[in-house]
Amino acid sequence: MKGNEAIAEAAIRAGADAYFGYPITPQSEILEYLMAEKPHERTGMVVLQAESEIAAINMVYGGAACGRKVITSSSSPGISLKQEGLSYIAGSELPCVVVNVVRGGPGLGTIQPAQSDYFQAVKGGGHGDYRLIVLAPQSVQEMADFVDLGFELAFRYRNPVMILTDGALGQMMEKVWLQEQKPRMTIFPDWATTGKTPDRERNVITSLDLDSAEQEKFNLKLQNKYRKLEAEEVRFEHTDTEDAEYLLVAYGTSARICQKSVRLARDKGIKAGLLRPVTLFPFPKKPLKELAAKVKGILAVEMSTGQMVEDVRLAVEGKVQVEHYGRMGGIIPTPEEIVDAIGKNFLK
Amino acid sequence: MTEEIIIAGFGGQGVLSMGKILAYSGIMEDQEVSWMPSYGPEMRGGTANVTVILSDEPISSPIINRFDTAIILNQQSMDKFEDSVKPGGLLLYDGNGITRHPERKDIRVYRVDAAEEAAKMESSRIFNMIVLGGFLKVKPLVKIENVRKGIAESLPERHHGLIPLNEKAVLRGMEIVKQVFEPDSK
Amino acid sequence: MAENTGIKDVVRDENLVYKKTSVLTDKVMHYCPGCGHGTAHRLIAEVIEEMEIQSGTIGVTPVGCAVLMYNYLDIDMQEAAHGRAPAVATAIKRLMPDKYVFTYQGDGDLAAIGTAETIHACNRGENIAIFFINNGIYGMTGGQMAPTTLLGMKSSTSPYGRDVHMMGNPLKMTELVAQLPGTWYVTRQAVHTPASVRKAKKAIRQAFENQKLKKGLSLVEIVSNCNSGWKMSPVDSNKWMAENMFPFYPPGDIKLEGKLVGKE
Numbered sequence: 001m002k003g004n005e006a007i008a009e010a011a012i013r014a015g016a017d018a019y020f021g022y023p024i025t026p027q028s029e030i031l032e033y034l035m036a037e038k039p040h041e042r043t044g045m046v047v048l049q050a051e052s053e054i055a056a057i058n059m060v061y062g063g064a065a066c067g068r069k070v071i072t073s074s075s076s077p078g079i080s081l082k083q084e085g086l087s088y089i090a091g092s093e094l095p096c097v098v099v100n101v102v103r104g105g106p107g108l109g110t111i112q113p114a115q116s117d118y119f120q121a122v123k124g125g126g127h128g129d130y131r132l133i134v135l136a137p138q139s140v141q142e143m144a145d146f147v148d149l150g151f152e153l154a155f156r157y158r159n160p161v162m163i164l165t166d167g168a169l170g171q172m173m174e175k176v177w178l179q180e181q182k183p184r185m186t187i188f189p190d191w192a193t194t195g196k197t198p199d200r201e202r203n204v205i206t207s208l209d210l211d212s213a214e215q216e217k218f219n220l221k222l223q224n225k226y227r228k229l230e231a232e233e234v235r236f237e238h239t240d241t242e243d244a245e246y247l248l249v250a251y252g253t254s255a256r257i258c259q260k261s262v263r264l265a266r267d268k269g270i271k272a273g274l275l276r277p278v279t280l281f282p283f284p285k286k287p288l289k290e291l292a293a294k295v296k297g298i299l300a301v302e303m304s305t306g307q308m309v310e311d312v313r314l315a316v317e318g319k320v321q322v323e324h325y326g327r328m329g330g331i332i333p334t335p336e337e338i339v340d341a342i343g344k345n346f347l348k
Numbered sequence: 349m350t351e352e353i354i355i356a357g358f359g360g361q362g363v364l365s366m367g368k369i370l371a372y373s374g375i376m377e378d379q380e381v382s383w384m385p386s387y388g389p390e391m392r393g394g395t396a397n398v399t400v401i402l403s404d405e406p407i408s409s410p411i412i413n414r415f416d417t418a419i420i421l422n423q424q425s426m427d428k429f430e431d432s433v434k435p436g437g438l439l440l441y442d443g444n445g446i447t448r449h450p451e452r453k454d455i456r457v458y459r460v461d462a463a464e465e466a467a468k469m470e471s472s473r474i475f476n477m478i479v480l481g482g483f484l485k486v487k488p489l490v491k492i493e494n495v496r497k498g499i500a501e502s503l504p505e506r507h508h509g510l511i512p513l514n515e516k517a518v519l520r521g522m523e524i525v526k527q528v529f530e531p532d533s534k
Numbered sequence: 535m536a537e538n539t540g541i542k543d544v545v546r547d548e549n550l551v552y553k554k555t556s557v558l559t560d561k562v563m564h565y566c567p568g569c570g571h572g573t574a575h576r577l578i579a580e581v582i583e584e585m586e587i588q589s590g591t592i593g594v595t596p597v598g599c600a601v602l603m604y605n606y607l608d609i610d611m612q613e614a615a616h617g618r619a620p621a622v623a624t625a626i627k628r629l630m631p632d633k634y635v636f637t638y639q640g641d642g643d644l645a646a647i648g649t650a651e652t653i654h655a656c657n658r659g660e661n662i663a664i665f666f667i668n669n670g671i672y673g674m675t676g677g678q679m680a681p682t683t684l685l686g687m688k689s690s691t692s693p694y695g696r697d698v699h700m701m702g703n704p705l706k707m708t709e710l711v712a713q714l715p716g717t718w719y720v721t722r723q724a725v726h727t728p729a730s731v732r733k734a735k736k737a738i739r740q741a742f743e744n745q746k747l748k749k750g751l752s753l754v755e756i757v758s759n760c761n762s763g764w765k766m767s768p769v770d771s772n773k774w775m776a777e778n779m780f781p782f783y784p785p786g787d788i789k790l791e792g793k794l795v796g797k798e
C-alpha cells in the first residue's frame with residue numbers, strides 16, 4: 001500500500017466522520033482512494049472535494065466544531081493556503097487532523113519530496129501564538145498509525161494535529177498492518193455545536209474576544225496546554241545511541257536514511273547513533289540535552305536548508321557542536337553522503 | 349538477504365506495475381518490501397523508474413543509489429543506471445532500442461528481448477511480465493506461485509481474466525532470457 | 535394619567551400584543567441605532583421560535599458588523615473566517631443533514647473575499663440558507679468600498695464616488711447565483727418599512743422550510759442601510775436606499791422552486 005493510500009484507509013478505520021480536500025501532487029491519492037472506496041457506504045463517512053484548500057480547511061472547521069472527527073490533507077502550497085483556517089481552528093480549540101505531504105518550495109517549487117515546511121508546521125504557521133501537535137511518520141505503517149493517534153491527541157487536547165510527511169513516504173509502498181474498523185462516535189463533546197437543547201447553554205465556537213484581558217487569559221490558557229504537551233506527549237526513538245560519539249538527528253524520510261547511515265558509519269568504525277523525533281512539536285528537548293553531554297558532535301539531517309537544526313541547537317544549549325546537513329529541491333540525501341558529512345564536520 | 353532493485357524505462361512500459369507485482373510477490377513470501385517510484389511528470393510519458401527492495405529484515409532507507417540489480421528498458425536509463433549497479437550485481441536489459449550496450453566487466457549482464465517477444469505474443473501489455481520472468485530466472489527471489497498471487501493482488505478484479513496471460517508471459521521471459529556476460533566465466 | 539402610574543403598571547401580560555422572541559438573548563446589540571442588522575436578526579430569531587427549531591438550528595456568523603451575532607441569538611453558532619461561512623455551513627449540513635443550517639453574511643464577506651465559497655456552495659446545491667445583508671459598504675472597518683457599492687457612491691476608499699474605470703462595477707451576486715442549478719430559492723428583500731419587514735420574514739421562513747425539501751440552497755438578500763457608513767440619519771438613509779439602491783438591486787423574488795422568475 002502507498003503511504004497516501006494508507007492514510008486514507010486509516011482515516012476510514014479510525015472512524016473519521018469526514019474528509020475535505022483539494023487535489024495537489026504528491027498527495028492526490030488520498031482523495032482519490034477515499035472517493036473510490038465509498039466510505040459513505042462503509043461507515044457513513046463524508047468525503048467532499050472542495051473548491052480550494054481554503055474552503056476545505058474551513059469545512060474542517062465547521063465539521064470539527066460539531067465535535068466530529070474531521071481530516072484534510074494537502075501538500076506545501078496548499079498547506080500555506082490553509083494557514084488562516086488552521087489559526088482559527090487552533091484559536092477555537094478544535095480537534096482535527098491535517099496531513100502535509102511536503103514537497104519542495106518556496107513558491108510552486110517542485111513536486112518532489114522535501115522537509116522544508118518544518119518551521120511552518122512546528123512554530124504555528126498562521127497568525128497568532130499557537131502550536132499544532134506535529135507527528136512525523138517514517139514509514140507507511142506510521143502514516144496509517146498516526147491518523148488514529150492524531151485524532152486521539154486532537155480530541156484529548158482540543159488541538160489541531162499535523163501529520164508532517166513528504167512526497168517520498170506518500171508515494172512509497174510498504175507492508176502495512178491496518179487496525180480494525182473503529183465505530184464512528186455517537187456521543188459528541190459537550191462543547192460541540194450540535195443544536196442547543198433546553199438543558200444546556202448555547203455553544204458558540206469562535207476565536208474572537210475583543211476584551212484584551214480575556215484575550216490574554218485565553219492565550220495563557222493555550223500556552224499552558226502547550227507546556228502540558230511538552231511534559232507529557234514527547235515521542236522519539238533512538239538507534240545505537242548508548243555508545244555513540246556522533247549523533248544524527250533526523251525525522252521522517254531523513255531518519256529512515258540515517259538509520260542506514262548509522263550502519264555504514266559503524267562499518268567504517270565511526271560510532272554513530274540516531275535520535276529520531278516522532279513528535280516535532282512537542283520537540284524532544286530533554287533526551288537531546290542528555291545526549292549532548294555524551295557525544296562529540298551532532299548532525300541534524302533534513303531535506304531543507306536547515307530548520308530543525310535550530311531547535312536542536314536550542315535544546316542542547318551550546319553543550320556540543322551542532323551542524324546541519326541537508327539537500328533541497330526534491331533531492332533526497334543518500335546514506336553515504338550523510339556518513340561523509342559526519343567526517344567533514346567532525347573528523348577533520 | 350536484501351535485494352535492492354531499480355527498474356527504469358519509459359512511462360507506459362509498465363515499469364511501476366512490474367515493481368508493484370514484484371513487491372506484492374515479496375509480501376506473499378513474508379518478506380519486508382518497499383516500492384519507491386519516481387513520480388510526477390515522469391509518469392506522463394517520459395522516463396519512469398522505481399526502486400524495489402525485498403529483504404528479510406526491516407528496510408532502513410527506501411532511497412538508495414547503488415543497486416544489486418538494475419532492470420533497464422531504454423537507452424536513457426542505461427546511461428543513467430549502468431554505473432549504479434554494485435560490483436558483482438546484475439544488469440538485465442531489453443535490447444530493443446538500445447544503441448550502446450552495457451560495457452562493465454565487473455557485473456553480470458543479461459538480456460531479455462521482451463518487446464520483441466511481446467509483439468510475437470500479440471500483447472504489448474505483458475511486456476513487463478516477460479521482463480519480470482527473465483529477472484526471476486536469473487535471480488529466483490520469489491516463487492512463481494507467489495508471483496501469480498502478486499499479479500492477482502495488483503490487478504483490479506475486472507482484469508483478473510488476464511492473470512493466465514500474465515503468468516504465461518513470466519514463464520516465457522524465463523525461457524528467452526540469455527546471458528551476455530558473467531564476470532566469473534571469463 | 536394619574537401621577538402614580540409607572541411603566542411597570544403599563545407593561546403587564548394582559549396589555550401585551552407583542553414581545554421579544556425567546557431566541558434573542560438579552561444582550562444589548564452593538565449595532566448603530568437605525569441599522570437594519572437588528573431587524574434582520576430578530577426576524578431570523580422569530581422564525582426559529584415559530585418553527586420550534588431552536589435545538590435543530592446551527593448558525594454561522596461572518597466577519598463584518600454581524601461578527602458578534604452569536605451573542606444575540608440563543609442557538610449554537612460558529613464564527614467563520616472572513617468569507618468562508620458557506621464552506622463551514624457545508625460541512626455542518628453534510629455531517630448533520632437533519633439540522634437547519636444558515637449563514638449570515640455581509641456584502642464584503644459574501645461577494646468579495648468569499649465569492650468562491652458562495653458560488654460553489656450554491657452550485658453544489660447545499661441544503662442550507664444564506665442570509666446576505668447588502669448595504670453597499672464595509673461597515674465594521676469604517677465605511678470602505680464594497681463589491682456592491684453603487685457607481686458614483688462615496689466611501690472612504692472611493693472618496694470621489696465609485697469610478698467604473700478605476701474600481702469596476704458593483705456586483706449583483708444574487709442574480710449571479712440564481713443562474714446556478716444548485717439554488718432552489720433566491721430572493722431580494724429589505725427591512726426598512728413594516729410592510730417590507732413582513733415580506734422579509736416570510737422569505738426567511740421560506741428559506742428555513744426549504745431545507746426540509748433537500749432540493750438546494752436558499753439565498754435571501756436583504757438590502758439594508760448603513761446610516762453610519764453612508765453618513766446620514768437613519769431616516770434619510772432608508773429614503774436614500776429606496777431611491778438609489780432599489781433601482782440597481784430591485785426587491786422581489788428572483789428564483790422560486792428552482793425556476794427563474796419570469797422565465798419558463
